[in-house]
Amino acid sequence: MRIQNYKSLKDTVIHLDKVNLLIGANNSGKSNFLNALVDLQHLIKVIFSQPINRTNPKLLKSLVEKVYKQQNKPLDEMMFELGFDENLFLSLKVNFHQNRTVSYYGFISKVSYWSQLNDSKEWDLSDSFLVSNGLVRFKNNLLEGTIGSSGLDIARYETVRQSLTKQLRNSIKIDHFFYFRPNINSFSGLSEAKPAQELNTEASNLVSFLYNLSQENKTIYQELIHDLNKCIPEIKDLALPIEDVGKLRIRFFDSHGNKFGADEVSEGILYFLAFLALIHQPSPPKVIRLDEPETGIHPRRISELINYIFQLASEKDIQVIMASHSPLVLNEFKDIPEAVHVFDKEDGKTIIRNLEKDIINPQNEAFKKAGLKEIDFTDELSENWLMGLLNGVPND
Numbered sequence: 278m279r280i281q282n283y284k285s286l287k288d289t290v291i292h293l294d295k296v297n298l299l300i301g302a303n304n305s306g307k308s309n310f311l312n313a314l315v316d317l318q319h320l321i322k323v324i325f326s327q328p329i330n331r332t333n334p335k336l337l338k339s340l341v342e343k344v345y346k347q348q349n350k351p352l353d354e355m356m357f358e359l360g361f362d363e364n365l366f367l368s369l370k371v372n373f374h375q376n377r378t379v380s381y382y383g384f385i386s387k388v389s390y391w392s393q394l395n396d397s398k399e400w401d402l403s404d405s406f407l408v409s410n411g412l413v414r415f416k417n418n419l420l421e422g423t424i425g426s427s428g429l430d431i432a433r434y435e436t437v438r439q440s441l442t443k444q445l446r447n448s449i450k451i452d453h454f455f456y457f458r459p460n461i462n463s464f465s466g467l468s469e470a471k472p473a474q475e476l477n478t479e480a481s482n483l484v485s486f487l488y489n490l491s492q493e494n495k496t497i498y499q500e501l502i503h504d505l506n507k508c509i510p511e512i513k514d515l516a517l518p519i520e521d522v523g524k525l526r527i528r529f530f531d532s533h534g535n536k537f538g539a540d541e542v543s544e545g546i547l548y549f550l551a552f553l554a555l556i557h558q559p560s561p562p563k564v565i566r567l568d569e570p571e572t573g574i575h576p577r578r579i580s581e582l583i584n585y586i587f588q589l590a591s592e593k594d595i596q597v598i599m600a601s602h603s604p605l606v607l608n609e610f611k612d613i614p615e616a617v618h619v620f621d622k623e624d625g626k627t628i629i630r631n632l633e634k635d636i637i638n639p640q641n642e643a644f645k646k647a648g649l650k651e652i653d654f655t656d657e658l659s660e661n662w663l664m665g666l667l668n669g670v671p672n673d
Contacts, residue, residue: 279358283316284309285627292631294616296590299600300607300662301620302671306627307600310620311456311566314598317357318454320369455562459483459551465539467524475558480551484525487554488517494559501557508585509546545574545582552586556593567599571606583609604659611655619669636667 278293280286285306299307357369459480468484476486491498505512514530527539529546539547548570555561570586571579583606590597601607610617610632617632630636641651654661661667 279356280310280313281354281356283313283355285622285625286310286313287626289627289629291618291629293596293598294613296587296597296616297599298607298610298617299598299620300602300617301669302622305620305622305669306629307620309627310629311598311600313357314454314564314566315456317369320357320371454564454566455555456566456568457552457555458568459548461544461547461551464527464551465547467521467526470519470523470525475560476551476555480554483551483554484517484527486558487515487527488525490554490557491517497557497559501553504553504557504589505550508549508581512542512546515550543575543578545578548574549582549585552589556589556595561593561595563594564596564598567597569601569603570599571601571603576605579603579605580609604663607659607662611658614655614658619667621668630668632667 279288279290281288286309289310291310299310301307355371359368456478457480458478463479463481464483468482470488471482471485473482473485473489476483487498487501490501502514505515511531512529513532516528516530516536517525518528520526527550529537529539529542531537555565567586570582574582586597586599589595599606607617614633614637615631619630619632619636621628621630637654640654644651654667658667662669
């Protein structure tokens with residue numbers, strides 16, 4: 278992914294893995310990057326996810342107004358580029374004008390990004406299209422015009438648009454991007470029973486969601502209980518009794534049949550439960566943002582939490598992007614430093630470095646050239662980070 282001119286992200290490139298950890302000092306740009314994904318989601322919906330003659334100009338305008346308010350100075354252009362594999366590439370470019378209007382240019386292609394860069398003559402864009410403020414172009418230029426004109430085959434445009442948008446959605450899963458920040462206090466006591474088919478971002482409707490799931494999809498509900506027990510063996514089951522008119526409460530049971538209220542178990546267990554509920558939805562999110570998942574969890578539970586996130590990411594085919602300041606969380610990535618992205622701010626610009634590719638490997642190459650012994654920075658990863666050897670720390 279490449280992002281240009283979004284807040285402090287002036288020109289940044291990042292390669293995302295299945296599970297990703299973002300580290301860096303406060304105000305280094307981690308939140309800006311995560312917010313850029315949200316705004317990219319909105320742009321894709323505006324430009325590609327519906328017929329061009331139904332594109333909502335108000336939604337695009339609201340995004341533009343938001344960007345103007347977030348910037349300290351006027352923007353000329355904002356750009357997103359996404360390369361998924363050799364078969365799909367997306368480019369979105371938004372141009373801002375002094376009269377607070379906007380024009381946009383979008384491109385989706387089933388051709389390799391790199392082959393586009395290397396030899397434009399070999400582009401095969403028969404299944405690609407461009408949109409630019411209502412103008413649609415296909416590669417052979419036999420079909421060109423604005424929506425509503427006699428020269429534009431809307432049926433063909435719609436067929437290609439739907440096909441490529443489906444591929445785009447399956448590749449980036451951007452329409453399933455979910456910011457998960459559970460508020461433990463909102464479901465540790467009595468909760469009103471309300472219809473809840475999906476979990477909200479703070480998990481404040483967790484109790485109602487679990488109750489509905491237990492009544493309407495017992496198979497998935499039992500899978501959730503099984504996964505909870507697999508991670509936390511001391512929890513064997515849970516119930517959702519009605520203890521007041523229209524109100525429910527979570528009850529946990531151990532292997533001896535003893536029951537505990539949600540206010541009697543650790544916040545780590547409640548966080549686990551909320552996370553499990555999130556990914557056991559009928560239509561679970563495919564990209565999950567976690568901010569400091571270690572908050573409120575005992576240090577001895579952090580390793581279990583991160584390992585379980587890795588396990589679920591693999592089993593449930595989800596992508597996780599978490600930001601953390603915890604050395605304990607970082608240590609869980611010592612065997613996969615390529616999944617760690619280090620954020621620094623230099624001269625007001627966010628610099629994103631991959632821990633393995635851009636920090637560890639270059640330092641050891643320099644040591645090797647100088648005739649010095651290479652250092653295994655991952656051996657004491659968090660200590661090396663805290664000492665400033667790996668960047669991503671506050672400037673003195």
